[in-house]
Amino acid sequence: MPGYERHIFVCENARPDGHPRGCCAARGGTAVRARFRQLVQEHGLATRVRANMAGCLDHCAHGVAVVVYPEGVWYGGVTVEDADEIFARHILAGEVVERCRIPAASPPRA
Amino acid sequence: MPGYERHIFVCENARPDGHPRGCCAARGGTAVRARFRQLVQEHGLATRVRANMAGCLDHCAHGVAVVVYPEGVWYGGVTVEDADEIFARHILAGEVVERCRIPAASPPRA
Numbered sequence: 632m633p634g635y636e637r638h639i640f641v642c643e644n645a646r647p648d649g650h651p652r653g654c655c656a657a658r659g660g661t662a663v664r665a666r667f668r669q670l671v672q673e674h675g676l677a678t679r680v681r682a683n684m685a686g687c688l689d690h691c692a693h694g695v696a697v698v699v700y701p702e703g704v705w706y707g708g709v710t711v712e713d714a715d716e717i718f719a720r721h722i723l724a725g726e727v728v729e730r731c732r733i734p735a736a737s738p739p740r741a
Numbered sequence: 742m743p744g745y746e747r748h749i750f751v752c753e754n755a756r757p758d759g760h761p762r763g764c765c766a767a768r769g770g771t772a773v774r775a776r777f778r779q780l781v782q783e784h785g786l787a788t789r790v791r792a793n794m795a796g797c798l799d800h801c802a803h804g805v806a807v808v809v810y811p812e813g814v815w816y817g818g819v820t821v822e823d824a825d826e827i828f829a830r831h832i833l834a835g836e837v838v839e840r841c842r843i844p845a846a847s848p849p850r851a
Binding site: 685 | 744750753797812815844
């Protein structure tokens with residue numbers, strides 16, 4: 632079937648400056664996705680892993696928000712440096728990067 | 742942990758008119774996502790199911806492309822009417838809508 636072993640969605644939602652919820656675009660979502668894409672390419676994994684742009688993932692307070700499927704692991708406050716670690720440990724080795732996870736008690740819109 | 746029981750990603754990627762790969766936006770991606778969102782709201786499932794905008798899912802020949810996680814089921818050529826059926830059968834009842842699936846032999850970019 633079509634699909635990927637791991638599908639990374641990076642929020643790149645943009646809101647106007649000064650919006651009370653902020654947005655992942657302003658926090659660097661596009662750079663985070665670009666870094667994941669670069670790592671996928673460099674490792675020759677384009678048919679197995681995809682780093683995808685996503686609209687609002689509704690975790691604006693934890694931007695840049697990232698979710699990795701099929702595991703459904705949510706990361707928050709992701710920087711380009713965090714992307715390197717998430718790629719190396721989670722995408723390549725299957726180990727969740729606990730320090731980057733969105734806290735367990737955080738529902739959407741938290 | 743944060744997350745959804747089912748997370749629907751709808752490609753809304755837009756390319757210029759006449760682009761050889763076409764795009765899901767031109768095929769109605771935004772209307773398909775709007776319909777999924779409406780259904781989620783109507784059923785009071787906003788904390789359990791999310792219909793999300795996605796950038797290019799790399800199944801442009803099968804647009805509007807939709808992927809449902811955590812199952813990783815890919816649908817193609819999705820119309821607003823198909824969204825109704827996918828919501829009723831897959832999202833609510835857990836039954837994959839086989840007639841809407843992207844064919845098994847289709848890799849990305851097919």
